[in-house]
Amino acid sequence: MASVTADLKARGRAGELRQLLGKKYRYIDRKWDIMFWVTAAFVVGAAADITKQLFAGDWDFWTDWKDAQWWPIITPFAIIIIPSALQYIQWLAWKFPTGAVYTTVCLWLCVELGRWLQWRFFVYYPINFVWPATAVLAGIWLDWVLLKSKSWVITSVVGAMGWTFIFWATNYIILAPFLQPVSFMGHTLTLADVQGIEYVRTQTPEYLRLIEQGSLRTFLGETLYVALAFGATVSIAGYWIGQFIGRMLAIWPIGKFAKKV
């Protein structure tokens, strides 16, 4: 009996919320939504791009830096931070599983615009050398896991680990043609190496490249799989850094200073 009463109460409550969802407001119309989504795109794209450049700049700038060891570790970690923050904000505020996709789409627009305008047209680097990685498919995965699990912990573990694998797999497809061997200066190099040698980067001496450096590769003798596993773990940490940003730097201050009606 009690459960039936509770059930009826819950249904009543749900009905009220459903009605509230469809309510038309006098002063709030779709223009507010457009304003928000469009203006936030600049801030979100910039935040994601700056975070990525600070941690993983060179790995995203050049094909000859996109190696099998450091690229899958550092870049997914760098890029997951802001999508995680936006996931928290957009799920908490609107129950939209769109935070990661929104961030990665805005990031994609920002970086493509930047690479074409700044790197291609202003400084003449060919885009097939300086193409930016895309994290959109990884963002779709991350939002999908949140939608299904409604759990931050599951999203951080399953979502972030999948984020790393999908990020690497997506961009490896683009990188593949540039890993073909070439005989250049009497050495067998990749096409990506040749791009790095030929297209002059004055203040980036070749020895700055981190290729097969460190002892990570000695475990199991396989660099890539270890790097992916380590990158997945590090992305979980990156996810929670993003959660901290979303909770403590975005939502909490609003709650502290905004009046509750």
Added chain:
Amino acid sequence: MRRRLLFALLLGLGLVIFSAPAAFAHGEHSQEPWLRLSTVGFWNTTFSAQTIQQGQEVTITGTAKVLETWPKTLPDPETAFINIESPGPAFLVKDRVVNGRAAPASFYVERGGVYNYKLTLVGRVPGTYHVHPTFAVRSAGTLIGPGQFIRVTKSANGFSNPVQLYNGKTVNLESYGLGWPVMGFSVLTFILGMVWLLWWIVPKPTVSRLAVTSQLSVNDDGGDAVGLVTKRDHRAMDIIMLATVLLLVGGWIWQATAFKTKIPQQVDRFRIESATQPATFATATMNKITYDRKARTLTMDVQAANQGKTAMDLRAVHFANLAFVPGTGSATPPGVDGTYQVSPAGSVDAGATKVLTVTMKGTTLSFNDLVPTGTANTNMTAVLEFADQGNTSNFVTTQQFLTPVFD
């Protein structure tokens, strides 16, 4: 008032744009004098052409030495990379030979090592550029050699960069892979992301949803009953997720079949031995070096000893990337940066030791920020080039603390 403000803004903008002088240095003046003088010396730098067309070659040859006076305040020189200083990829580096060996990447060096380099460049972007060879050493930075303006003129055929792959196929590296997969695949991912986003933000209001979501806990979306996230939404997202997986699988199969042979990025770094030097006949010690800023004069007292069989002369004095030759007039000969006078005049006879006073007048050294006055480290390193009667040269590294003449 508004007109005055507008006028002030336009005037300020105009002054900023039209009063800024052209930048002719490449940042080397920001490096401390002791860093540039004591680390790497450059000499015999030559450029094969001053004007080339797009696609045409120009070679830069010269010698760079990792000086014996490498500062103890820096880590020992181990890894180096020879490159050029140019505004972006206005040129392509097509070949790099160091001491007769092809050096596509960095190489391992040693203190006192002499490296004769030959860089083959191809003009790519039309324009006039000041180009320098550079010698970068890990943990010390990039040391810049002598520079020259090179003009790249436009070619009627435009510019392409053909590179032959392992399988014999030739591709234009300027645009290879750009349409697909670089932009094509990336745009597909963007489209999929937009579909996901638009599904949520177009039909459903955003701002007003807060009134409902603020009454639910974080882990509760209300289900179909509330309507925030419906079964239809779940189905649509599952379809997009499936499309994502298919796109990935399809892309993966494509790259695996289209590019069966792939290798990881290469690190072809190896030790290049110092170039063999002619037998030593000249030794020298810098006893004193003074600089009189008012008189714009640098004076060096050098004790030079000739252990060779013929007389020797001081042919040149090298400071970092600058070269000075004997001369009396104020005009600087082409290809060098200044002149000096030696007293007493005349050669150093075979078997003799002579104290030479080398005087350099002018502002070349101070203009290039190579006179370490006002700094904590006033060490000056000069490479003295002595030549015997058989035209063989010895490059002798000398060092002394500067004694400035205060005003």
